[in-house]
Amino acid sequence: MGYISEKAKKDIISRYSEERYEHIQNVIELAVKLAEKYNADVEKAYTAALLHDIAKDMEVDEMVALLESADIFIDEEYHNKNILHGPCAAVIAYENYDIDDEEILYAIYYHTFGRAGMGLMEKIIFISDAAEKGRTYKNVGKIRKAMNTDLNMAIEMSLSGTISHVLSKGEVLFPATAAALEYFKEQRIKR
Numbered sequence: 693m694g695y696i697s698e699k700a701k702k703d704i705i706s707r708y709s710e711e712r713y714e715h716i717q718n719v720i721e722l723a724v725k726l727a728e729k730y731n732a733d734v735e736k737a738y739t740a741a742l743l744h745d746i747a748k749d750m751e752v753d754e755m756v757a758l759l760e761s762a763d764i765f766i767d768e769e770y771h772n773k774n775i776l777h778g779p780c781a782a783v784i785a786y787e788n789y790d791i792d793d794e795e796i797l798y799a800i801y802y803h804t805f806g807r808a809g810m811g812l813m814e815k816i817i818f819i820s821d822a823a824e825k826g827r828t829y830k831n832v833g834k835i836r837k838a839m840n841t842d843l844n845m846a847i848e849m850s851l852s853g854t855i856s857h858v859l860s861k862g863e864v865l866f867p868a869t870a871a872a873l874e875y876f877k878e879q880r881i882k883r
């Protein structure tokens with residue numbers, strides 16, 4: 693079942709720069725592959741991947757205004773593009789492209805910071821964004837290897853890397869990211 697029309701697809705693609713669209717295509721490719729592997733809805737994975745970075749080029753002020761218009765309030769200390777572009781993209785998906793499927797919206801919303809208790813579609817988009825073939829950071833090979841057998845482990849590795857990176861650069865860490873890492877650690881210990 694399609695979640696998005698051909699016309700909307702064209703419109704979304706036209707909003708991305710060439711460079712950004714290459715990333716989007718890579719995320720789509722991996723998200724579809726993982727959706728097939730883990731028996732998730734391929735069409736939802738495609739749609740979430742297509743839209744996940746649609747807000748990335750907005751200004752922070754615009755992002756905050758868009759979120760507040762949708763009754764989403766995020767503390768001022770977290771008003772930065774890295775954190776806000778996920779929630780903003782979810783609002784745009786809902787308002788401009790009539791996406792009302794919760795799994796798709798959650799996957800888009802949380803792709804920037806994760807959360808404790810992430811669902812399968814959220815995990816697929818999160819890891820596809822982190823490990824698509826254009827990514828070249830240090831541990832990406834290990835994450836790619838893990839994602840084919842253990843999605844939770846791959847996300848735990850990715851979150852842990854993100855947190856170290858954020859802290860080493862002196863950037864603010866969104867609390868949901870720390871909570872997500874704790875959650876995945878607990879899940880692993882329980883298994």
Ligand SMILES: [Fe+2]
Nearest residue numbers: 744745777804
């Ligand atoms: Fe993103």
Ligand SMILES: [Fe+2]
Nearest residue numbers: 715744745821
């Ligand atoms: Fe992305």
